[in-house]
Amino acid sequence: MTKKILGLIPARGGSKGIPGKNIKLLGGKPLLQYTWEAAKQSSLLEKVILSSEDQEIIEVAKKLGLEVPFTRPEELARDETPSIEVIKQALNFFKENGQEFDAVCLLQPTTPFRSPVLINACIKKFEENNYDSLISVREVPAEFNPHWVFEEKEGLLKLATGEESIIPRRQELPKAYFRDGAIYITKTEVLLEQNSLFGERTGFYDTTGKPYVNIDTPLDWEEAERILYSGEWRVESGE
Template identity: 40%
Template structure:
């Protein structure tokens, strides 16, 4: 009987890293140096080292990003067409474009993995363990998640006159430790069957798994603050979780 790792190694998976040139929140962030290395390189290296991604392709409209990606070991067989390089372009269309490109050349993959370059702390082990969980569950799709920073029952909303009311109806006598565990999407990885994407036009299927990642590896870089926090974690890995305010 094949071991879970042997089963993972036999799969074919297309890893797609989308990286547009334009970024309003943090200009040039995809190739901005994070602790001395271009941001996008972290995702490329994690995918290559995971051992379960058949091809790692960067989908970009920017030649500078393409150059950095190729140096890091990714394939960049095309520059993304203009209609897929706008603020309104959807991830699903970018994924389908990449899959179609390879299938037209006779390269077929059983699974598709979306890796956002803005999640540099996601590791090769995360990718491999997520794939293992995905295959063992026989799910249609998988998304990475992290423990929610704020429980929905603790959220409040203000009316126009400053009145504070619960966002969700709750038993007010509940203690924090009695609240059920909830998770939030961290954007680090999305894994799906090829047929779910190409035939059903979906990234998330009816049978969807959640791969849990800790908060310290779940940073999604959108602002300079996010970038600086990720850099702090990379520079001082032994001090994770010891930040005091």
Template identity: 55%
Template sequence: MRILAVIPARGGSKGVPGKNIKILGDKPLIAYSIESAKKSRLLSEIMVTTDDEAIAGVALQWGANIPFIRPKELAEDTTPTLAVIQHALEFYESRGDFFDAVCLLQPTSPFREDGFIDAAIAKFIESNADSLVSVLPVPHEYNPHWTFETNESGFLKIATGDEKLISRRQDLPKAYHRDGAVYIMKTDIVKQDSLYGKQLTYIESNPENYVNIDTLQDWEKATLLIKK
């Protein structure tokens, strides 16, 4: 299976200005994802898609491919990730280079254990799912069976639609949230305007490595994780 690793890194970050090439520990943030990808034995190509020449230069230094500079219209705050991946696939296919699947590696989730990407790919292939996401368990107090939303009258109702609350923590079904470290999807699913398709499988990440950098507080957390 040919798999394209796509690392999206636009230049217009607001929460942490310049975060993709800001030094975290001893290297630029984007370098963590590039290094993780380069350790994989199952990725066929590793590319960074960016609209920023400075990011492109740093990514090249750390060993990623920069086959193009992303158009500005695909680097807005509101640009969906799906459109960015579709653009990358279309570029490669226009040059006769085709991939069976895409592995999305977000620079904002920099800490992946060695072998984690290949473990995710192996499970994705074995399951024959449309897609795979890395996840972490949802703490029981935030389990969807214990959370509420408002109805049209302004009263609370159980978010899952249950008629009554599950009373015991031990009886709650396990729930997960995406941690942002790895997304894998079949190329055919991407072409159907989806990142997930109908059959979505998962792999659990190490919670000790979790950070998703969007704010300065997240950056501080990442800095503390490195020190530990």
């Protein structure tokens, strides 16, 4: 059964690393526009909205045709505010207005290079496997694999995994992944009842090899421009 999924684009003001980041122009377009353009082409999102406390961001979003049904409370727009609180606030807003969703797909503007094809593929995998959640990930390079990572304990190095001996060959390392920040999909019941973005059954979609940047610093912004102008990024559409 197809689920009703809310697409949520969070874009607060007050970025310290890159002032005005979410509406700063990348290739002549506000950063959040890349995420909005991908989301609106997805046929599997019931509704797509922006959550922000910043009036300038809200005005830019509305001009782009992105729905902004409420202004996010200031207390949910601080550096330390967990994403789950922003999501729950949106779900509760819609519930109070008679609209409920089966799941939420969080789409952060800081990972602009995602396609509608990727969004749809993630949603389909999420639904077909009845996961509590699904996140997009990338493979950790061998040199950073947790089985090859050390922690300092009392002046000595110990394997971070707690193992006594190191895996000697790269070919023997199990695959490890890190979150790329592009897509988080979570069942509403897990968000509201377990207060969790993940639940017990977390699926994943591997985006290794696709153009990628998660923008947090000026160097990240430069990498985004490099990807954009090099032609590595080509927007895909369709299913």
